[in-house]
Amino acid sequence: MSLQAPATVGMRLEEVDTPALVLELDAFESNIRRLGEAVAGQARVRAHAKTHKCPEIARRQIAAGAVGVCCQKVSEAEALVEGGVADVLVSNEVVGARKLERLAALARRARIGVCVDDAGNVRDLQAAAARAGATIDTYIELEVGMGRCGIAPGEPALGLARAILGSPGLRFAGLQAYHGRAQHFRSMQERREAVAGSAAVVRETKALLERHHIPCPCVTGAGSGTFMLEIESGAWDEIQPGSYVFMDRDYAKNEWAPPLPRFEHSLFVLATVMSRPRPEVAIVDAGLKASSVDSGMPAVWERPGLAYASASDEHGWVEIARGAAAPALGDKLLLVPGHCDPTVNLYDWYVCVRGGAVEALWPIAARGALF
Amino acid sequence: MSLQAPATVGMRLEEVDTPALVLELDAFESNIRRLGEAVAGQARVRAHAKTHKCPEIARRQIAAGAVGVCCQKVSEAEALVEGGVADVLVSNEVVGARKLERLAALARRARIGVCVDDAGNVRDLQAAAARAGATIDTYIELEVGMGRCGIAPGEPALGLARAILGSPGLRFAGLQAYHGRAQHFRSMQERREAVAGSAAVVRETKALLERHHIPCPCVTGAGSGTFMLEIESGAWDEIQPGSYVFMDRDYAKNEWAPPLPRFEHSLFVLATVMSRPRPEVAIVDAGLKASSVDSGMPAVWERPGLAYASASDEHGWVEIARGAAAPALGDKLLLVPGHCDPTVNLYDWYVCVRGGAVEALWPIAARGALF
Numbered sequence: 030m031s032l033q034a035p036a037t038v039g040m041r042l043e044e045v046d047t048p049a050l051v052l053e054l055d056a057f058e059s060n061i062r063r064l065g066e067a068v069a070g071q072a073r074v075r076a077h078a079k080t081h082k083c084p085e086i087a088r089r090q091i092a093a094g095a096v097g098v099c100c101q102k103v104s105e106a107e108a109l110v111e112g113g114v115a116d117v118l119v120s121n122e123v124v125g126a127r128k129l130e131r132l133a134a135l136a137r138r139a140r141i142g143v144c145v146d147d148a149g150n151v152r153d154l155q156a157a158a159a160r161a162g163a164t165i166d167t168y169i170e171l172e173v174g175m176g177r178c179g180i181a182p183g184e185p186a187l188g189l190a191r192a193i194l195g196s197p198g199l200r201f202a203g204l205q206a207y208h209g210r211a212q213h214f215r216s217m218q219e220r221r222e223a224v225a226g227s228a229a230v231v232r233e234t235k236a237l238l239e240r241h242h243i244p245c246p247c248v249t250g251a252g253s254g255t256f257m258l259e260i261e262s263g264a265w266d267e268i269q270p271g272s273y274v275f276m277d278r279d280y281a282k283n284e285w286a287p288p289l290p291r292f293e294h295s296l297f298v299l300a301t302v303m304s305r306p307r308p309e310v311a312i313v314d315a316g317l318k319a320s321s322v323d324s325g326m327p328a329v330w331e332r333p334g335l336a337y338a339s340a341s342d343e344h345g346w347v348e349i350a351r352g353a354a355a356p357a358l359g360d361k362l363l364l365v366p367g368h369c370d371p372t373v374n375l376y377d378w379y380v381c382v383r384g385g386a387v388e389a390l391w392p393i394a395a396r397g398a399l400f
Numbered sequence: 401m402s403l404q405a406p407a408t409v410g411m412r413l414e415e416v417d418t419p420a421l422v423l424e425l426d427a428f429e430s431n432i433r434r435l436g437e438a439v440a441g442q443a444r445v446r447a448h449a450k451t452h453k454c455p456e457i458a459r460r461q462i463a464a465g466a467v468g469v470c471c472q473k474v475s476e477a478e479a480l481v482e483g484g485v486a487d488v489l490v491s492n493e494v495v496g497a498r499k500l501e502r503l504a505a506l507a508r509r510a511r512i513g514v515c516v517d518d519a520g521n522v523r524d525l526q527a528a529a530a531r532a533g534a535t536i537d538t539y540i541e542l543e544v545g546m547g548r549c550g551i552a553p554g555e556p557a558l559g560l561a562r563a564i565l566g567s568p569g570l571r572f573a574g575l576q577a578y579h580g581r582a583q584h585f586r587s588m589q590e591r592r593e594a595v596a597g598s599a600a601v602v603r604e605t606k607a608l609l610e611r612h613h614i615p616c617p618c619v620t621g622a623g624s625g626t627f628m629l630e631i632e633s634g635a636w637d638e639i640q641p642g643s644y645v646f647m648d649r650d651y652a653k654n655e656w657a658p659p660l661p662r663f664e665h666s667l668f669v670l671a672t673v674m675s676r677p678r679p680e681v682a683i684v685d686a687g688l689k690a691s692s693v694d695s696g697m698p699a700v701w702e703r704p705g706l707a708y709a710s711a712s713d714e715h716g717w718v719e720i721a722r723g724a725a726a727p728a729l730g731d732k733l734l735l736v737p738g739h740c741d742p743t744v745n746l747y748d749w750y751v752c753v754r755g756g757a758v759e760a761l762w763p764i765a766a767r768g769a770l771f
Contacts, residue, residue, distance in 0.1 A: 033475065035771050046498050046771045079713065101714040104404065121714065124674040124685070124730050127417050146675055147729055177715055178675035178683050209712060303495040304517055304549035312549050314495070317694050318745050319770055323711075340694075341580060342450065342741050343472040343492065344548055358518055359495050370713050374689050375745070377768055397748055397767075399690055400406050400417045 036380045040387045043361055047301040048319035050376040051363065052275075052391075054383040056295035060274050061093045067290040068268070072260045075099050075118060075249060077271025080370050082395035083379065084112020086274065097140070099249075099269050103132050104398035110139045112394050118142035118249070120205055120269060122150060122170065122178055128400065129153055133161035142166035144205045146180040151192045151199070158198030166202035167193045168249065171234055173227035174208045182234045190243050203247035206231045207269065212254030217284050220255050228262040235264075253280060257288035277369040279324040297330060297363040298372065299380070300345065302356045311347040311356050313364075316340045320364055321371035327364035332356070337364060407751045411758045414732055418672040419690035421747040422734065423646075423762070425754040427666035431645050432464045438661040439639070443631045446470050446489060446620060448642025451741050453766035454750065455483020457645065468511070470620075470640050474502050475769035481510045483765050489513035489620070491576055491640060493521060493541065493549055499771065500524055504532035513537035515576045517551040522563045522570070529569030537573035538564045539620065542605055544598035545579045553605045561614050574618035577602045578640065583625030588655050591626050599633040606635075624651060628659035648740040650695040668701060668734040669743065670751070671716065673727045682718040682727050684735075687711045691735055692742035698735035703727070708735060 035046035042051070068074055076090040078098040087098045087109055097116025100106055106117045116139065123132050123143050135141050136158065145151050145167055158165050169189050172179035180186050186204075193201040211223035227250075235245050249267035251259035259265040272280055275296035285291050300315035317340040320327045327345075329335040334353020338346045347362070349355045356362060366372035377396055381389040406417035413422070439445055447461040449469040458469045458480055468487025471477055477488045487510065494503050494514050506512050507529065516522050516538055529536050540560050543550035551557050557575075564572040582594035598621075606616050620638035622630035630636040643651055646667035656662050671686035688711040691698045698716075700706040705724020709717045718733070720726045727733060737743035748767055752760040 044498075046496065048770045122674045125417065125672055127415075146677065149729060172677060176677075176681075177712070177717070178677060180677075301496055303493045306517065306543060306547075306549060306551070310547075314771075317692070318742050321688070322694050323688050341548070346548070358520060371689050375768065375770070397746065399419045399746070400685075 032377050034378045034390050036387045036390065038387050038389060042299070042382050042385050042387070045299055045380055045387065047299050047361060048315040049299045049380045050373065050378065051297040051299050052379040052381045053295045053297065054381050054388060056293040057274055060276070060292045060295060061090060063290040063292060064270060064273050065093050067257055067288065068260065072265060073267040075267050075269050077120070077252070077269045078105065078109055078395070080271035080373065081274060082108070082373060082393050082398065083391055084109055084114055084394055085391040087112070087114045096267070100395070102398055102400060103128050103135070104400050105395040106135055106141065107131065108395035108398055110135055114139070116140040118166070118168070120144060120207065122146055123154070124150060126153070129157035130160070133157040133163045133165065136163035136165045137161060140166065142168060142202055144168045144170040145189065145193070146170045146178050148189060148192045151189065151196060155196035155199050163198060165199055167199040168202050168205040169193070170205040171230060173206045173230045174223055175210055177209065182230045183237065186234050187237055187241060190238055194243065201243070201246070203245050203249060204231060204234060205249055206265070207250035207252065209252065212252040213279060213283065215283055217286050221258055224255050224258040224262060228259070228264040231264040253292070254283055261288060272369055275369040278328045278365050278367045281365070294330070294365050296366060296369050298327060298366055300362050300364055302358055302360045302362065305358050308355070309349050311349060313345040313347055313362060314343065315364060316343045316345050318342050318375060320366045321368050321375065323371060324368035327366050330363035330365050332362060335362070403748050405749045405761050407758045407761065409758050409760060413670070413753050413756050413758070416670055416751055416758065418670050418732060419686040420670045420751045421744065421749065422668040422670050423750040423752045424666045424668065425752050425759060427664040428645055431647070431663045431666055432461060434661040434663060435641060435644050436464050438628055438659065439631065443636060444638040446638050446640050448491070448623070448640045449476065449480055449766070451642035451744065452645060453479070453744060453764050453769065454762055455480055455485055455765055456762040458483070458485045467638070471766070473769050473771060474499050474506070475771050476766040477506055477512065478502065479766035479769055481506055485510070487511040489537070489539070491515055491578065493517055494525070495521060497524070500528035501531070504528040504534045504536065507534035507536045508532060511537065513539060513573055515539045515541040516560065516564070517541045517549050519560060519563045522560065522567060526567035526570050534569065536570055538570040539573050539576040540564070541576040542601060544577045544601045545594055546581055548580065553601045554608065557605050558608055558612060561609055565614065572614070572617070574616050574620060575602060575605060576620055577636070578621035578623065580623065583623040584650060584654065586654055588657050592629055595626050595629040595633060599630070599635040602635040624663070625654055632659060643740055646740040648695070649699045649736050649738045652736070665701070665736050667737060667740050669698060669737055671733050671735055673729055673731045673733065676729050679726070680720050682720060684716040684718055684733060685714065686716050686735060687714045689713050689746060691737045692739050692746065694742060695739035698737050701734035701736055703733060706733070
């Protein structure tokens with residue numbers, strides 16, 4: 030409910046109040062461009078909006094060639110459609126009468142897809158679509174190695190396809206095949222092996238469907254850490270990268286090599302040094318309510334010898350190596366978040382910066398869109 | 401900006417959309433009562449609103465005897481004053497011209513306190529108070545063992561007191577003495593030792609100030625894990641417990657013994673089982689954007705044999721022990737967050753429940769109040 034922005038357009042970066050979520054537009058635009066150049070039309074791009082939660086960004090991804098976006102929650106889809114996005118896949122199961130009712134209502138305003146891994150859920154989804162008079166693109170989520178949601182390949186997947194095909198109001202749209210953990214396997218080799226395993230499951234399922242004369246319109250999945258590997262495998266029609274627009278410290282720990290392009294850090298938390306209690310420590314005003322620590326601490330950007338060592342709710346401990354240029358009280362530091370998605374979810378605004386000045390403020394319309 | 405609530409008043413708990421932040425009012429009210437009974441007028445209570453970020457809760461704490469609240473950020477103080485709280489201590493340093501200007505403006509509307517640990521910051525604070533024509537209660541934050549902000553005892557603290565006393569518009573209000581890490585030391589003995597160490601620093605500093613004829617109006621500090629120990633030491637006038645209203649899984653791991661009262665879990669994340677991919681696993685719709693994992697995973701409430709094992713952004717893996725009653729697709733589970741403060745910061749509403757029905761919806765007015 031704190032919708033006050035920490036900056037105004039035209040302000041210099043150093044004047045922005047802190048903590049603030051800063052988006053460096055040059056790097057952000059370069060990331061969008063690099064994705065397009067790497068994919069080069071070999072697959073459709075459906076950018077993942079769970080990362081950014083922002084229609085302004087979704088519109089830029091679509092202008093750069095994405096067919097639409099995906100997200101994880103009905104309330105995210107609502108915010109995106111409200112923000113002008115016409116094609117949204119909820120790349121997740123939606124369970125519960127109220128949620129399904131909202132999803133079906135949304136499918137009257139935009140092209141909406143959703144994933145299923147359970148026949149009872151298909152019945153509930155069909156009933157909601159029928160009540161709304163809506164058509165919903167329905168994807169079978171396959172378990173392809175992540176061990177999260179998803180139905181087993183083979184007969185279970187075939188049975189679910191038949192259930193969808195027998196449900197008026199549901200259009201069988203294909204397979205959701207996403208191996209989330211593989212995105213963060215550090216070596217290219219580990220990621221290649223994981224994607225090869227997922228691709229085998231996808232191919233087996235498509236072949237089974239074909240033997241039963243069920244066309245599979247689309248296989249969708251893949252993330253920022255692997256998408257070129259899915260494309261090279263030939264088993265995917267559509268990719269769902271999200272983090273590539275921002276990068277984060279965790280993704281930066283991956284080995285990056287062709288065919289994957291390198292992306293730049295474009296997302297930062299701007300913090301202020303609020304205490305200098307000892308020569309070797311600076312305390313900053315950005316703690317774990319300002320930069321999610323689930324995947325590790327943020328990194329201090331372009332300040333050699335400074336390391337963000339630990340966080341409490343509203344404070345961060347920045348250690349100053351011997352001989353490093355020490356920040357003074359009031360100095361501002363840019364932090365690279367450990368994990369971009371949950372960090373974005375802590376803010377209401379992107380403070381968009383180019384050449385050291387605030388160029389725009391973009392609302393994070395789906396911030397807190399949990400249900 | 402998703403301010404939609406997941407429930408309406410009168411709804412049954414099982415109808416509430418998920419994930420939702422549920423406050424069990426009987427337990428919450430009991431926690432407020434138990435604190436009052438334990439303190440029994442031996443110290444003033446200034447409840448910490450960084451935990452709950454909610455004027456509705458602050459007002460109930462004040463009605464139960466608290467002199468006011470504290471918080472960590474100017475924007476939190478703004479939301480609390482806006483919500484009708486007349487006495488707010490920002491128990492933290494405030495650095496930067498824009499923040500100080502806002503703090504001083506607020507001090508014309510309510511009694512406002514703030515902490516300092518730097519003479520330059522005292523000058524900036526004084527200048528802001530002068531420009532606003534405001535008076536600000538100014539506390540010296542002492543380093544008492546936490547190794548975060550705070551000035552060293554002895555001459556540095558004395559010098560800072562003199563700087564405050566020489567600053568028109570600043571009222572020297574006393575000492576902030578808080579050992580945050582001590583709250584989570586597991587054994588009573590470890591916490592006793594930490595508080596004894598902090599108390600020695602406080603006494604030494606008060607004695608030094610007295611020798612220089614500087615009265616110390618108030619020593620404030622202490623949290624939910626130790627407050628009775630600070631009271632017993634006799635060195636504190638005011639305590640700042642926050643988490644006691646909710647409790648969380650991390651606090652529940654502490655040893656609790658007299659003189660500390662036991663508090664109950666009153667805060668929960670309501671989650672839905674959204675996939676049952678394997679007999680031994682249920683996937684719920686509450687991941688690390690729904691329950692902060694910085695202090696560990698949430699616990700599943702009153703469902704023996706179910707354990708929340710890991711989280712991704714929007715999903716949680718609940719492991720089902722052999723022989724345990726397995727939840728069905730669509731079943732709802734209550735989770736006890738690992739850490740209440742950053743979990744609350746993910747939500748816009750408390751869904752307040754009594755006897756299984758929604759009694760009220762309280763806005764989390766300072767959610768996302770970072771700067």
